[in-house]
Amino acid sequence: MTQLPYVLVLFYSRHGSVSEMAKYIARGVNRVSGVEAKIRQVPNVADTTTIASPALPDDGAPYCTLEELADCSGLAMGSPSYFGSMAAPLKHFLDQTSTLWLTGQLIDKPACGFTSASTMHGGQEQCIHSMMTPLLHHGMVWVGLSYKHKELIHTSAGGTPYGASHLANSTNETTLTDDEKALCEAQGKRIAEMTLKLQKSV
């Protein structure tokens, strides 16, 4: 049986908001025939040299391998906003991808980013930009969200043209608003469509 090309939905989440977003992004990907979503997370990192996480996650998506990243046809990457930047575990994972960079395995593949933050102006857009930078170094093609999605205009919570976002507030609310759900799905659908388009062009 031939495997469908896949969009890797790769994330780190400590309190569950980004993990919840990943489900809606994957739902959007799976609405496009000819491509499927593969959900993976990265483990936490330790501030000492002891092992931070069990070899297998206690729950949720499996940990991502470098092979799964190399073999993806598109990438949706999510992180909580930590001081306006991606969280260290995701950066740590990316910092292990030099062999993929040296061999150009991500070149011309589409990528997008999504994030959750506790405050409205707490750096969601900046965090998405922090994910865009290393992926551009990898030669990936950045895919944002277009304003044809009316939720981007109406949202009173998350949602940016740079990528989907969620406003979790100080209570770490993991339930997405209807606008946030729609934008996550739209982002998943768009990255899947771009994945198919770019595959045809090579």
Ligand SMILES: Cc1cc2nc3c(=O)[nH]c(=O)nc-3n(C[C@H](O)[C@H](O)[C@H](O)COP(=O)(O)O)c2cc1C
């Ligand atoms: C170290 C750290 C830094 C954070 N920095 C910010 C920030 O700059 N702006 C913000 O709005 N929220 C910030 N937060 C809150 C998280 O972004 C927020 O709780 C997010 O929804 C967590 O996502 P998760 O539920 O997927 O773990 C920070 C949290 C931590 C632990």
